[in-house]
Each structure stands twice: as C-alpha cells, then as structure tokens.
Amino acid sequence: MPGAGGTVRGSQRGGTVLRDSNRRRLLALLQDHGALTRADLVRRSGISRATVSGVVAALLDEGFIREVTPPSGARDGRVGRPSALLTLDPASGAAVGIDVDHDCLRVVVADLSHTVLAEAERPLDIDHDADTAMALAADLMHLVVAEAELDPSQILGVGMALAGPLDHATGRPNPSSISPSWVGVDAAREMQRHVGHIVHIDNDANLGALAESMWGAGRGASEAAYVKVDTGVGAALILGGQLYRGAVGTAGEIGHSTIAEDGPVCRCGNRGCLERFVGTPALLESLRGSHGDLSVHDLLRLAAAGDSGCRRVIGDAGRLIGVQVANLCNLLNPRRVIIGGSLSAAGDILLDPIRASIERCALPMAAATVEVVAGELGDRATVLGALSLVFRQVDPFELKPRRGPVPVARIQPAVKEAVEARPSSGSSSV
Ligand SMILES: [Zn+2]
Structure with a gap:
C-alpha cells in the first residue's frame, strides 16, 4: 500500500532527522563548554538519558568525541568515582x-x-x-x-x-x-x-564578556554587562544570553560617556569622556605629583598595602564608573555586572564604590536586583x-576525527585543574 510505505519511509526520515539533530545538539554543547559529563549533557540538552547515552556511544565510536576520566578525588568533595568527562576530540584541531x-x-x-x-x-x-x-x-x-x-x-x-x-x-x-x-x-x-x-x-x-560567560563570572547570567577598566574603558552587553553589538558595533562604549562637557579632549574627539578620568593612564597621572612614576602593578600593590592616595584614586574611579553603570542598569536592568580589566584586581577597593554609586543613582528596583562581581579570568579574559x-x-562534523589513544599525559593535568576549579558541573579547562 503506497500510503503505508510512505509512512514508513517518512518515519525513517523523521528518525534520521531527529538523530542528526540530537548529535548536533550534543556536539554543540561540547563545543561551547569544552568538557561535560553525560549527566551535564542530559541536563543542558533536555534529551533523555537513554538517547544521550546512545548518541554519545556512537560519537565515541566514530572518533568525534573522547572520554577522559578525571583523577580520583577531583569531585568537589563528593565521595565515589568522579564522572567521566566528554570533549570534542582534542587531536582534531x-x-x-x-x-x-x-x-x-x-x-x-x-x-x-x-x-x-x-x-x-x-x-x-x-x-x-x-x-x-x-x-x-x-x-x-x-x-x-x-x-x-x-x-x-x-x-x-x-x-x-x-x-x-x-x-x-x-x-x-x-x-x-x-x-x-x-x-x-x-x-x-x-x-x-x-x-x-x-x-x-x-x-x-x-x-x-564572551569568555566570562563561557568560563568565568558570567556563567548562567543571561542578562549581564561586562565592564573592562584598563587603559581604556568599555562595556559589553549580554542580553537574552546573546552578545548585543548595536547597529554598527559600538554598543556598550560607556568609556566615551560624557561626564564633563568642558573636560579634556578624548581620543574619540569628544571632551570629558569617562575614560579620560578613570582609565589607568589618568589614575597614574593624578598620582605622579605625590607618588612619582607608578605602573598599574605598583598602584594595585600600594592600594592593597593600604596607601591612602592609591586607594582614594581607585575609589574615586569606582564612584564615577558606578554612576555610568547605574545609568546602564536603568536602561537595561542587568542581573549581573562583571568588572574586568587590569584595575579589577583592586577588588572591593574598586567594586564597593561602584556598588555605592549604583545604590545611590539607579532605580531602587534595578539596584536591588543587580550584583556587581569581579571577573574570574583577570587579564586573560580577552x-x-x-x-x-x-x-x-567550528562545525564538528567537518572535523577529521582521529582514532587512537587519547593523549592522556597532556590532557589529564588540565582536566584535573578544571574539575577541581569548577563550582558545580559543566565547566571547562580554560
Ligand atoms: Zn571618548
């Protein structure tokens, strides 16, 4: 019966499409997260445990992915054998x-x-x-x-x-x-x-922002802002879990917000941009008369040791940055603000004045729901x-999987660090 045959062929096609879709979904998760356990894959994909198990077995057999057993004891204080981690084949590129x-x-x-x-x-x-x-x-x-x-x-x-x-x-x-x-x-x-x-x-x-979202302080935050405070000052916006760039790519440039219309001329051509007051060159310049020529490292070290001038300069920068972050909170209502760049190493010397300005200047509801944290990846975030x-x-299906033993000696120390460092599950070894 043509109709019945068509149904069977249609059903087979449907099964193939679903299988390919499941394979792509699991490979994409490994692509995004680096190393995940089978349980992580089930939770993140919403695919049943039995299906994940079958697809993983096939991908392992075909050489697209590899399985790494973390060293014993590396399991966040939980007892028992640690779960095996799955990754794309490290040798494929x-x-x-x-x-x-x-x-x-x-x-x-x-x-x-x-x-x-x-x-x-x-x-x-x-x-x-x-x-x-x-x-x-x-x-x-x-x-x-x-x-x-x-x-x-x-x-x-x-x-x-x-x-x-x-x-x-x-x-x-x-x-x-x-x-x-x-x-x-x-x-x-x-x-x-x-x-x-x-x-x-x-x-x-x-x-x-992408790095902190994948591996650092932005994990799990779908509405977040990343503010880099360094030689320059800039922000990036994660909205609905995606990086928002704006019409031509200048979204988030809070370093070029005008805070003094008659202020010094900025490299962007305007006057009185935030960056001219809180970028690290401005901070070091304001200390030149009292402290001589300092590096950013010197500034951070002296501030940590209690030097009042260095702490004051960083605190004032935090206050000014915080006013602009408060405006950003009113506009976009982020759940998390991540402070990165070299000055973020000052920790709460910088972060507390930012929090105080948000508390003072943002809408109470926006201020109450935002947390301000330091980036976890430091200078390496970018x-x-x-x-x-x-x-x-990368399209994992276009990679040429290499069959053969996993290069254990190279992989295990890094995976060990990742497992020890990850707060829950599903982290990466970056
Ligand atoms: Zn500017």
Whole structure:
C-alpha cells in the first residue's frame, strides 16, 4: 500500500532527522563548554538519558568525541568515582587567540577540549604601529604553536581582539579605537596575511564578556554587562544570553560617556569622556605629583598595602564608573555586572564604590536586583574570548576525527585543574 510505505519511509526520515539533530545538539554543547559529563549533557540538552547515552556511544565510536576520566578525588568533595568527562576530540584541531591591547600583546593556543596548551605575552608600545604589532603577534603565535607541539595544519582558525570599538560590518577599527595606526585597517584580512589562517575579529570588551560567560563570572547570567577598566574603558552587553553589538558595533562604549562637557579632549574627539578620568593612564597621572612614576602593578600593590592616595584614586574611579553603570542598569536592568580589566584586581577597593554609586543613582528596583562581581579570568579574559570566536565557528562534523589513544599525559593535568576549579558541573579547562 503506497500510503503505508510512505509512512514508513517518512518515519525513517523523521528518525534520521531527529538523530542528526540530537548529535548536533550534543556536539554543540561540547563545543561551547569544552568538557561535560553525560549527566551535564542530559541536563543542558533536555534529551533523555537513554538517547544521550546512545548518541554519545556512537560519537565515541566514530572518533568525534573522547572520554577522559578525571583523577580520583577531583569531585568537589563528593565521595565515589568522579564522572567521566566528554570533549570534542582534542587531536582534531586547535584554536589560537590573540589579544592586541594598548600596551600588551597576548597569544594563547587551546585544543577543542578547551585546554590551553601554551600561551605567551609581550609588552607593546602604547603608540605602536599596527603592522609591527601584527608581525609580532604572528611571531608569538608561531612560538606558542611550536611550544604546544602542534603542526600549523592543525590550527582551525585565529580569533583576534582589538581594544576599542570596531565597525562590526567591516571589522575595521574606528577613530576612537586602539591607536591611530589601526584606524581603517582591514585587521582581519591583514592578520590573515601574516599568519596564513582565517582570522575572526572583535573588540576587547565583547570578547572579555564572551569568555566570562563561557568560563568565568558570567556563567548562567543571561542578562549581564561586562565592564573592562584598563587603559581604556568599555562595556559589553549580554542580553537574552546573546552578545548585543548595536547597529554598527559600538554598543556598550560607556568609556566615551560624557561626564564633563568642558573636560579634556578624548581620543574619540569628544571632551570629558569617562575614560579620560578613570582609565589607568589618568589614575597614574593624578598620582605622579605625590607618588612619582607608578605602573598599574605598583598602584594595585600600594592600594592593597593600604596607601591612602592609591586607594582614594581607585575609589574615586569606582564612584564615577558606578554612576555610568547605574545609568546602564536603568536602561537595561542587568542581573549581573562583571568588572574586568587590569584595575579589577583592586577588588572591593574598586567594586564597593561602584556598588555605592549604583545604590545611590539607579532605580531602587534595578539596584536591588543587580550584583556587581569581579571577573574570574583577570587579564586573560580577552585573549580567552578570542579563542571562543574560533570555537563558535567550528562545525564538528567537518572535523577529521582521529582514532587512537587519547593523549592522556597532556590532557589529564588540565582536566584535573578544571574539575577541581569548577563550582558545580559543566565547566571547562580554560
Ligand atoms: Zn571618548
């Protein structure tokens, strides 16, 4: 009977579609989270335990994913054998993250289990030339790839962060971005020419937010703001669990909020921007007369040791930042505000005045529902976020799974750290 045959074929097609959909869902979860247990996959996917078990068995058999047993004892104080962690096959490729900050260059390489294999950092002249910085980044990338004992053919892509706003449509830095030599440069294409791999690009605050959302203080917060306080000041917005960039990519640039119309001229061309008062160069400059030439490290160390001038300067910065964060709370009502960048290492010396300003200036309901926390990834947040740009682009079905033993010696220490560090379950080894 044609109708009956059609139903059976339709049912088979339906089963295949569902199976493929379940495979993609589980692979996407591992892609996003690095290492998860079977129980994590069941909880996060909403797929039944039996189906997850079957799909995982097939993916293991085909070599798309690997299973790693964490060292005994690494289970958040719970008794019994720790659950095995599943990851995409680490041997099937690696991602490179590059962070070109105002005065520092960071490069990191990680495999698809989100295990960092090698990383390096170099100082950068604050008035650096874009081409020089890209050449240095390429050299540093070759260094870390060699240190990780990877063949360049294993690199799946490169994520690059630039400080300051970019035109999201073209990827070109705009005039208020990192330094004059970068303005209008097609940075992704130029960097691709230097490194010979596809380069994805975004700004530093957006990538810091992505990293904190994936691996740090932003986990579980679908409405959040990440505020980077460093040489420059910028924010990134997570709305409905997604990064919000705005029409052309300048959403969240609170560093360029005007706080004094007759204030000093900013690199963006306006006057009296927040960044001119609370960026680390402004803080160090205000201490020059009393403390001499300090580095940010000196400022943080002295503040922690109780130096009243250093604490006052950081506290005043927190108060001013807090007023702008209060405005942001009134506009967007985030549940969590994550403070990152080098100045976040000051902890509550910076965070308490931010909280006080929010309490004073935001709508009471918005102030009552927001928590202000320090980022967990410190100075590495941006470069780790650059990795996530690559992880998000990978199609696990296009990888070439390699059958054979898991490189246990390389994986286990990193996974051990991840398991010990993770507060509940479903963390990564970044
Ligand atoms: Zn400005």
